[in-house]
Amino acid sequence: MRTAEIREKYLAFFEEKGHLRLPSFSLVPENDPSLLFTSAGMAPLKPYFLGARPLFGGREWRRVVTCQECLRVGDIENVGRTGRHNTYFEMLGNFSFGDYFKKEAILWAWEFLTSPQWLGLDPGRLWVTVYEDDDEAYALWRDLVGVPEERIGRFGEDENYWPGGAITHGPNGPSGPCSEIFYDRGPAFGTPDETGPNTGSGDRFVEIWNLVFTQYDRQGPIPGPGILKPLPQKNIDTGMGLYRVAAILQGVEDFYRTDTFYPLIERVALLSGKPYEGKASVSHRVIADHIRAVVAALADGVVFANTGRGYVVRRLLRRALRHGYLLGLQEPFLHRLAPLVAEALGDFYPEMRENLPAVERQIGLEEERFLETLEGGLRRLDALLSGLKPGEVLPGQEAFRLYDTYGFPLDLTVEIAAERGFGVDTEGFERAMEAQQERSRAAMAFEREIFKRSAQVLEELYAERGATEFLGYGALEAEGTVLALLAGDQSLSEAGPGTEAQVVLDRTPFYAEGGGQIGDFGFLEWPSGRARVETTQKTEQGLFLHRARVEEGILRVGERVRAVVDPARRDTERHHTATHLLHAALRAVLGPHVRQAGSLVAPDRLRFDFTHPEALTPEELERIELLVNRWILADFPVTWRYMPLEEARREGAMALFGEKYGEVVRVVRVEGGPLPGLESKELCGGTHVRRTGEIGAFLIQKEEAVSAGVRRLEAVAGEWAIRFARGSLNRLKALAERLSVGEAALEERLEKLLQELRAREKEVESLKARLVQAELKGEVALLEKGGLRYGVVELSGVDPAALRQAADDLVQRGADVALVTSGGQAVLKLSPRAQEGGLEAGALFRALAARSGGRGGGKGALAQGAGLDPERARKALPELLP
Incomplete structure (x- = not known):
């Protein structure tokens, strides 16, 4: 039975039992900072285990079934060394949120596994385990299902509690006893113990199903004995290992030989010939x-x-x-x-x-x-390990230098060293890494301490008054009352002229920084004074913090103020709506793989980071820019409304990477598009124009790389686009005037000048080479060591290309080893005779650098670098020759 068929059978079986089939959630967890990746089928559903209403498509579903893709790297070192470990896998799961419990979960698992209509496994080859104190589950397996007692094992919290060992060691959160189902693959795979699974040798027993009875909220110290508080509802979290079951049903020794893995292995064997x-x-x-x-x-x-x-x-x-x-x-x-x-x-x-x-x-x-x-790191590591004696440990500083200089990961260093029989001082590596980061860490710690003190005041304020009411979607001015004044870690009752403070209002039109949009700035005014707001931020609870400097009068807690947002907000709104249009245009031109990876929306510009593996062509940039401007020219309405998150996703609204969303979200939509089927619809809490025509115009200023796989566009809209266009035209005109040509002939004139410049550069290089040759003829004396002739020359004002030419000349004049330096730059060249005698340029240069300072490398006959002390290098070279 193919893996895809097993997956579909499982989902169909539980749909027949009244479960809602959900698609796999993303590998990137949403609203869960505790996880880098979705690592279990239940991870995206954690809120519902804690009692949140499980709403899907506007309807409450207490039964759910999924096939969830998961990624774990906790035991990466075992991947490939065994037939049981892997990083990316698919977890089949059926879940109950306060609906059915142990009886149904156990009966349905057995039915799916053994019924001929479904998987048809031999019941006589199935063993089960339960938590040592779970008499209820034990009785259900024995009396209701009919599993013989000798095939039911009882184990402690390390084996049959989820998470493993949680009662004693944590973590805190939803937990409960579990019951596992094992398949006995027979004597060919190992020797069983009388107690069955978990104690036999080899790979005879394969765990294929884990039924977790999530009924407790583990709380308490970690580590230490926890307190198991009953959850508001009893839940079921089931996980079936798709690949393990596939291996059994396909009659292969492990999942690497199943239909989803083996084609990859065959291709690797074909490519490598191994x-x-x-x-x-x-x-x-x-x-x-x-x-x-x-x-x-x-x-x-x-x-x-x-x-x-x-x-x-x-x-x-x-x-x-x-x-x-x-x-x-x-x-x-x-x-x-x-x-x-x-x-x-x-x-x-x-x-x-x-x-x-x-x-x-x-x-x-x-x-x-x-x-x-x-390649470079392996050579360096090989040299380091070759210098160690059996049983020695590679110093942590060297491992860090491999990481810092070559980008060579520590885990690879450890793995390769272990294969050669050496250890690595990982603690020394960490100390070297920590020393590099100490300053920034100390600064961050100071900031966290300040924030911690201020946060206490804000928490108390939120508990008393609730979140700030935001009025900025419909107004740039509003009246509000000052609830708190914060300066550093102090809470003030009043602030006089020149004082800078965080002002908390009960209601405000100021937009707080978020979703890439900068915080609003403007003024707070009251009858006897005025304060300038430089930016606005907000806490997780929704309290808005206006960073303001009092210019006149005294601002007091309880003061009634008029909050006035700077009109530049309108320019920010133009750029924010343009950002949404740009996002949609990028996906239309480049493909659906484009996703936001960061943004900045300000009054004078926008910046948009997105996933894409290569630079955009001029033609692609032109098409993207044209699409956005067509949206603008069409003057489509821009609307927004609030709706449940699941409904927004179902309607295709784009969620921005890294943003946190509640169950109800604000969806911003442009009512129309420049191409059939092309639309802009995103989850967004920012402020926007009412119609696309208000944006005015849109121009891309530049495109560049941010990191591997991430590109960045900077653009301007509205009046700033007009300023940018006019400035570009003015510079073009001024350049044409300086070159005494018309603007139409400017490109031709520049090309001619470049050709002339390249010709002059060639003449200069030729002259330099002749000067170097003349200088060499006058002062080079070749010396001899061990049958090899060597020469060391120091030149002045020579670039690396000329240094290489000089080294070549020295070898042609009879040197077996030629070292030429200039201003700290150095080139080392070997003759074929020197190489035949066992010398290697890279190794010799590194040894030379170790004695005379500097750095560099190479291979074969040529090496080069910088920072060498010429006099020390002159003395060291003969000592390094055989």
Whole structure:
């Protein structure tokens, strides 16, 4: 039975039992900062386990079934080394939020697994386990299902409580006893113990199902004995391992040979010429597992980065590349596997197919970058490990230098060192890393302490008065009462002239910074005074903080003020609506893989970061700009309304990456589009124009890279677009006048000047080379050491190209080793005779740099670098020759 068929049977079975079938949630968790990735089927549903009403499509559903894609990297070192571990997997789950409980969950699990209509597994090969104190579950399995007592095991909290060991060790939150179902694969896979699963040897017993009876809220110290408080409702959280069941039903030894993994392994074997057997099979499995995780994460909008989710995905790709390197694959190859992943999973996860072209490009670019790093880092690490004696540990400072200089990840250093029989001082690595970050960390700690004191005042205020009422969607002026004045960590009763304070009002027209839009600025006015508001922010509870400086009079708590937003807000609104149109235009021109990765909306400009693997062409930029301006010229209405989050998603509203949303959201929509089917509809709390025509005009100023897979556009709208266009035309005219040509002939004139400049540069380079040759003829004396002739020359005012030419000249004149320096730059060149004698330019240069300062490297006959002390290098070179 194919994996896709098992998945569909499970979902259909529980639909027949009254469950709502939901699509998989994103791998990127929404509104859950505790998780980098969705790591379990229940993770996106946590609020409903705690008692929130499970509303889907406007209707309350107490029974839900999903196939959830998950990503875990906690035991990444075991991936590939066993047939049980992997990072990206699919978890089948049926859930009950205060509806059915243990009896139904147990009966339905058994029915699905054993009924010929569904999976048809042999009941005699199924074993179950329960929590040691769960007599109810034990009795249900024995008396209602009919499982013999000898095939029911009782285990403690480490094995049969979820999360494992939570009672004693945490974490706090929803928890409960669980009951697991194991499949006995027979004597060929290991030896059973009398007590059954969890104690036998080998891989004979495979856990295929875990029924979690979520009935407690674990609270208390961590670590330490927790308190189990009954949840408001008893819940069911079931997880069935799709790939493990597929391996059983397909009659293969592990999931790596199932239909969703093995095509990848076969392709790797074909590309590398290394069959899937022996030690090499570990690399095959690592590559097959990791490329699935990388494709899934990128398809869900993650981009390669040095922190957070992006770093995890980058680490997976680099680990897969390194195993490809072990198989002899020294060119980018992972992007060629991405279509196989999309083919296997794209029917159920359509974003994999929709975003495949962009995913392939992102992977290909990242491969090219890292293979350069990998080669240099591997050479350096090999040299370091070769200098260690058996049992020694690679110093942490060296591991950090590999990371800092070569971008070589610590986990790869540890893994490669372990394969060679060496350890790595990871604590020393962390100390080196910490020393580099100490200043910024100290500054952040100070800011957190200040915020902590202020936060206490704000929490008390919120408890007493509630959130600030925002009036800015319909007005730029309003009256409000001062509820609090904060300065640093102090709460003030009044603020006089020159005092800067955070002013909290009960109601305000000032928009607080959020969703990329800057906070409003303007004035607070009262009968005897005035304060300038420089920006506006808000707390998580919704209290607006107006950062203001008192200019006249005394501002007191309880004062009635008139809050006046600067009219520049209208320009901000033009840029914000233009940002929405730009987002839609980017997706229309580049593809649905485009997702927002950051933005800034200000009165004078907008900045928009988005996922895309390569620079935009002039033609693409022109099409995007034209689409936005067509929206503007059509003068479509811009409307917004509040609706349930699920309804907004169902209607196709775009949610902005990184933003938090409640159950009710504000959806901003442009009522029309420049192309059939093209629309702009986004979840947004910002302020906007009423009609697109108010934007006036839209011009893109520049496009650039932010990081791997993320591009940035900067643009202007309204009056700022007109200013930008006029300024550009004025500069063009002034340039033409300086060159004494008409504007139409400017490009031709510039090209002619560039050609003349290039010709002059060639003449200068030729002259430099002749001068260098003349200087060499006059002062170079070749010395000899160990049968090799060497020469050291210091030149003045010479660039690296001329240095390389001088080194070549020295070798042609008979030097076996030529070292030429100029202003700290250095080039080392070896003759074929020197190489045949065992010298390698890169190794020799690094050894020279170690004695005379500087840095650099190379390979073969040529190496170069900077920072060498010429006199020390002159003395050190003969000492390093054999």
